[in-house]
Amino acid sequence: MQLGRWRVAWEKLLAVLLVPLLVGCSDQRMSFDIASSKHSLTLIRVQNFFWERTANYSVVATRMPDCMRRHEMGPGGADSKVEVYAPGNEAWILKQGKRMFVVETRTCEGFAKLDGEPEGGLGPLQGTFQMRSGTLTFVVAPKREAADRAPASE
Numbered sequence: 001m002q003l004g005r006w007r008v009a010w011e012k013l014l015a016v017l018l019v020p021l022l023v024g025c026s027d028q029r030m031s032f033d034i035a036s037s038k039h040s041l042t043l044i045r046v047q048n049f050f051w052e053r054t055a056n057y058s059v060v061a062t063r064m065p066d067c068m069r070r071h072e073m074g075p076g077g078a079d080s081k082v083e084v085y086a087p088g089n090e091a092w093i094l095k096q097g098k099r100m101f102v103v104e105t106r107t108c109e110g111f112a113k114l115d116g117e118p119e120g121g122l123g124p125l126q127g128t129f130q131m132r133s134g135t136l137t138f139v140v141a142p143k144r145e146a147a148d149r150a151p152a153s154e
Contacts, residue, residue: 026050028136030129032084038064039105041092043082043129045136053078059094059103059111067108073101081130087123095122 026047031040040062047055057073076096085093090106093114100117104110125141132139 026055030136030138032127032129032138034105038062041084041094041103041105043136043138044070045129047078057082057096059101061092061103061105061108061111063090063105063108067105069108069111071101071103071111073099079131081128083128084126085122085124086126087118087120092126093118093122 026045028045029042031037031042033040042060042062044058044060045055046057054075055078057076058070059073060068060070062068073094073096076099080096083095085095087093089104091102091104091110094101094103100114102110102112102114102118127138127140129136129138131137
């Protein structure tokens with residue numbers, strides 16, 4: 001009879017110790033508002049267990065009320081940054097390490113993995129999705145200095 005009580009107690013203790021391993025999933029989302037919250041790109045980062053070195057990424061292109069669509073980027077480094085560039089025409093280039101994707105917000109349907117940098121370049125950097133203190137954030141790119149934009153004096 002005593003053995004049965006110890007077994008039940010041991011099973012309860014084991015269950016309590018295993019709970020942290022089961023709640024290790026991290027599903028984080030952060031938006032880059034293009035013109036407003038109705039026109040945005042939202043990065044979704046899902047990491048199944050805290051000890052994994054990879055996470056699954058996807059992006060949601062939104063231009064409400066006309067369109068909204070989620071596109072899978074696939075697995076990437078758990079702490080990798082995703083840079084957002086604006087080449088124009090409501091197209092956006094997402095660069096994650098060596099991987100690059102193009103997504104558009106005109107119809108929200110266009111999405112493709114790029115094999116290399118486009119001929120016209122990436123466009124200006126808008127900002128970077130990155131992990132900070134365990135939280136997915138979007139860091140806006142610094143604005144160019146006024147001197148860089150001013151015409152050269154003759």
